[in-house]
Structures are given as structure tokens and as C-alpha cells.
Amino acid sequence: MAGQTVNFKLNGEEIRAAAGWTIWQAARAAGVFIPTLCHHEALHPFGACRLCVVEVEKDGKKTLEAACSYPAAEGLSVETETPRVQKSRKMTAALLLARCPSVPLIRELAARLGVAEDSLPLKGRAEEACILCGRCVRVCREAIGKRAVSFAYRGPQRRVSAPFGEEAPDCIGCTACVFVCPTGAVKAVRQDNRLRLSPWQTELPLLSCSACGRSFAAEKVLRHLHGLQKASFDPETLCPVCRRKQVGEALEKVSKLGKAGSFPPGKEQKQFKH
Ligand code: SF4
Ligand code: FES
Incomplete structure (x- = not known):
């Protein structure tokens, strides 16, 4: 409820958090760093990567929980850097490195956590860049209101793709997925008056500015924005x-x-x- 607060212990210090905050939000407000990867503040928590795990003591039991999605609650005792937490984060980083050995962000993370390059056998393709964090899927649904991409398959085959691995008919070319992807796995290239999104294998025509003639945005995205503003779409649009x-x-x-x-x-x- 608005205005209500909860009190709990964070690394031995009593802190106060707004009701409804997650442990990660409360820790950030208190100046305590907890690493994240799949979390994005504009999106609902997903709890996919487990990099943000912390040790939570509740009713005398200690468990590892994802700080980005676990609600801060009265009477909890939370530790962010115990040996158990560090071991778990190291394992997460080792698995990510085995999946995406050439992604700079993952290499940096692994190095920071002291994970050796060959700590786990290589599981992914050398050029694999997707860590399955789901940010692209969530931004498309939650922020844009579309379902251009989603998770497909299970186990080692799991990946994000457009329906049936073909062109995404629901994609409007807003490129929000490119902005939120933490690893650079999603790319948008403008060429010959077209926007090409990979790995979605999707191509959209770009609209040209009626004044300077430069192509600047996918027509579908402008139609979408006009629809939200309940304004009629004018193809004679300026960049x-x-x-x-x-x-x-x-x-x-x-x-x-x-x-x-x-x-x-x-x-x-x-x-x-x-
Ligand atoms: S493509 Fe990027 S944003 Fe989407 S799941 Fe993979 S790493 Fe996350
Ligand atoms: S950042 Fe919390 S599970 Fe990924």
C-alpha cells in the first residue's frame, strides 16, 4: 500500500524499504550493489539468470533467492556476499561463459568473478550471443504490446525466435529489443530503405522523410505510434x-x-x- 514501509536486515544493517519493493530495489536504495543480467527496470522481473542471488533468512531457514524478484519483507535477514552466494554466482557465470564464450560482457563478468575460461566444456556455438535473458521477449510484450518473438524449444535447443523461425509478422521495427539486449545478440541494420533485424530474419520497409528524403523509421512503427495517440497516420511525415x-x-x-x-x-x- 502507498506510503507503507517494511524493515529488514541487509548485510547486518537494519534498513527500511517501501512496501512492494524487491530486495534488489531496497539494496540499491541503500547503496548495496547486487549484480544483475536479465533484470531491466522498465520490465517485470523474470528471474532467469540467477546472477542476482542473495542469501535470505526467513523463519530460521536460509535459502538462495533472486534479489530482482524476491519481495522485501518485514523481518528478513539478507546477505549479499556470503561464500554460498559467491559460489552460485560463479557457477552462473561459468555456465554463461560455456554458452556464449565470445560475448565481451560475459567474458568480463566471468573474469570479475574469477571464473577460468575452460572451467566448463564449451556448450554453445562459438558465435552464440544470446544468454536467454528474455529481455527482448518481455519488452516486445510489455512495452510495445506485440508478440513478435518468443522462446522456442527446450533444453540446449532453447532459443528466442520469431514464430516458426521465419519472418516476424508482428514486428513493427521499433528496435526496442536491440536496446534492451545486454549482449548485442539482436541487431538492426538499415540498408536500401529497409530495416533488417537479426536474428529474427525480419525485414521492414522504411519511410522516407517528405522534406529531406532520408529514410528514418519503419512505417509500421509510425502507424503504431499514431494508433496509440489516436491520430490518423500521415505518410507525408518529417524525420x-x-x-x-x-x-x-x-x-x-x-x-x-x-x-x-x-x-x-x-x-x-x-x-x-x-
Ligand atoms: S536476444 Fe538478447 S535480449 Fe533476447 S534473450 Fe537473448 S540475450 Fe536476452
Ligand atoms: S537479474 Fe535476477 S535473476 Fe537475472
């Missing part, structure tokens, strides 16, 4: 640069009018009122 220029020119005109004395309302207009 952001030309729109800013147009606004700048309009402001300049207004300021010139102001200097010439006819704006803001001058004498004549006041007289007109009487």
Missing part, C-alpha cells in the same frame, strides 16, 4: 531532424513578429477588444 528544423523556423518567425511589435498582442488588438 526528427526536419521536424526540429520546422519547429525552429516557426519559433524564429514568431520571435521576429514579437520584435516587430505585432506579437504579443499590440495596441491595435487591444483597441479591437473594446
